[in-house]
Amino acid sequence: MIPDPCSVTEASRSIPVMDSVDVLVAGMGPAGIAAAIAAAREGARTLVLERYGYPGGMITGAHVVAVLGVGDGRRPRARGITMDVRERLGRFNAVTRVTGSGDYWVDAEVFKWQAMEMLDECGARCLLHTMACDPIVEANRVVGVFTESKNGRRAIRSRVVIDCTADADLAFRSGCPCEDQTHDVTLRMVITGIDNAVFQAFEKEFPGRAQELMETARAQNGGVMPGATRYFKDIDITDAEALTKVEREARRDCFRSLYFLRENMPGWTDARVSHTASQLGVRQGRRVRGVYTVTDEDLRSSRHFDDSIARLSSYLNGYKLYDPPGLDYDLPYRCLVPEKMDGLLVAGRCVSSDYLACNSLRLIVPCFATGQAAGVAAALAVRHQVQPRGVDVSELRDSLIRQNVYLGNDHDGGISVEEDAVTKRAE
Numbered sequence: 074m075i076p077d078p079c080s081v082t083e084a085s086r087s088i089p090v091m092d093s094v095d096v097l098v099a100g101m102g103p104a105g106i107a108a109a110i111a112a113a114r115e116g117a118r119t120l121v122l123e124r125y126g127y128p129g130g131m132i133t134g135a136h137v138v139a140v141l142g143v144g145d146g147r148r149p150r151a152r153g154i155t156m157d158v159r160e161r162l163g164r165f166n167a168v169t170r171v172t173g174s175g176d177y178w179v180d181a182e183v184f185k186w187q188a189m190e191m192l193d194e195c196g197a198r199c200l201l202h203t204m205a206c207d208p209i210v211e212a213n214r215v216v217g218v219f220t221e222s223k224n225g226r227r228a229i230r231s232r233v234v235i236d237c238t239a240d241a242d243l244a245f246r247s248g249c250p251c252e253d254q255t256h257d258v259t260l261r262m263v264i265t266g267i268d269n270a271v272f273q274a275f276e277k278e279f280p281g282r283a284q285e286l287m288e289t290a291r292a293q294n295g296g297v298m299p300g301a302t303r304y305f306k307d308i309d310i311t312d313a314e315a316l317t318k319v320e321r322e323a324r325r326d327c328f329r330s331l332y333f334l335r336e337n338m339p340g341w342t343d344a345r346v347s348h349t350a351s352q353l354g355v356r357q358g359r360r361v362r363g364v365y366t367v368t369d370e371d372l373r374s375s376r377h378f379d380d381s382i383a384r385l386s387s388y389l390n391g392y393k394l395y396d397p398p399g400l401d402y403d404l405p406y407r408c409l410v411p412e413k414m415d416g417l418l419v420a421g422r423c424v425s426s427d428y429l430a431c432n433s434l435r436l437i438v439p440c441f442a443t444g445q446a447a448g449v450a451a452a453l454a455v456r457h458q459v460q461p462r463g464v465d466v467s468e469l470r471d472s473l474i475r476q477n478v479y480l481g482n483d484h485d486g487g488i489s490v491e492e493d494a495v496t497k498r499a500e
């Protein structure tokens with residue numbers, strides 16, 4: 074038989090089941106960490122997988138160290154794991170700045186360390202360097218996950234799977250319909266070694282020439298100086314070729330511009346890229362179509378829901394936070410529940426929302442919130458032997474309140490924040 078050049082048939086094989094758990098969480102970003110902690114606190118046997126060698130997702134991989142969305146632009150609101158993390162990192166002087174709205178900045182390396190400790194302490198097991206590749210689907214129900222790692226391909230059975238991969242990898246592969254409009258992509262590149270005294274003196278003495286050099290440098294680097302945030306547009310973040318192109322272009326342009334400045338700009342002679350983020354900064358990926366899709370109008374009109382699993386106030390208008398301030402909206406449990414697939418919940422930036430709502434829900438605090446709710450819901454589904462869509466919402470809300478989640482149950486938020494009370498550190 075002549076082999077088909079366009080496809081290869083993979084031999085079927087039997088995959089060893091390495092584990093069987095109550096709740097399996099895929100991805101250890103803010104959503105996955107919160108989901109695993111919350112499920113374990115509710116007594117579920119919980120395992121959380123991460124493809125990289127550290128937890129934190131964008132916080133640690135893309136150095137997104139500002140935990141935003143805690144408050145309403147005037148005062149803090151969110152509690153639960155958002156505050157547990159802040160309290161824990163505070164013990165290690167690893168909260169480097171706090172605003173009046175309660176937003177806080179973290180030390181990413183301490184975060185990597187302490188997130189693992191927090192998971193360990195509540196009994197959630199972690200498995201790093203493990204890619205969750207495909208859901209195991211039986212009769213329209215996700216019953217586990219196939220993984221790939223240095224151990225090869227393995228299977229893990231789970232009564233509920235929570236997809237916290239940010240791009241809804243598992244939901245998508247199980248056949249859940251998803252939306253996937255693009256948003257800006259950024260590779261963080263850190264420049265050190267600029268002699269600012271020399272640079273600023275030159276700018277002062279020869280402003281025209283300095284401007285001219287900077288314009289040339291910017292023109293070589295997508296309109297920004299080396300080290301400044303560059304926004305790559307229209308990138309299909311589910312396509313490895315497209316992601317490779319961004320990584321190549323970001324480095325090529327940045328170095329070309331940097332070497333131009335080293336040769337021509339006083340003060341830049343020893344400037345260098347000290348490091349680049351280990352993970353490309355992706356702002357939006359796939360969003361799962363859930364039983365309910367949160368809309369921008371829901372957020373802007375401070376809509377409340379009977380099945381609320383979080384009361385939040387943050388709104389990101391483009392890149393402007395708390396614009397407008399003072400919102401007070403709920404996130405319904407149904408936005409974590411895929412429209413048709415059972416055995417599965419989603420949390421983090423891939424929850425069911427429209428494009429504009431996602432711009433706010435992708436902030437770290439909403440991701441902690443949806444993760445915590447998904448974790449508790451998954452544990453309750455296991456305890457009562459029901460599907461996630463059948464979880465009793467009033468019991469879910471009671472359990473979340475016991476986990477100190479703010480659901481509008483009191484109004485001072487129970488937090489006191491001294492603005493900038495902790496040591497500020499430049500990031």
Ligand SMILES: Cc1cc2nc3c(=O)[nH]c(=O)nc-3n(C[C@H](O)[C@H](O)[C@H](O)COP(=O)(O)OP(=O)(O)OC[C@H]3O[C@@H](n4cnc5c(N)ncnc54)[C@H](O)[C@@H]3O)c2cc1C
Nearest residue numbers: 100102103104124130131141205238239354355421422437
């Ligand atoms: C450049 C940039 C700047 C931002 N600035 C801010 C800011 O200042 N403040 C703020 O609050 N938010 C900010 N955000 C948004 C915020 O960081 C993210 O939206 C948030 O981290 C998303 O959380 P998540 O848990 O859904 O996903 P992620 O943080 O992306 O975590 C997903 C995790 O899952 C892992 N994973 C993915 N697929 C698999 C798989 N198949 N198997 C195993 N593991 C997998 C990933 O490695 C990762 O660890 C920014 C985002 C970007 C890109």
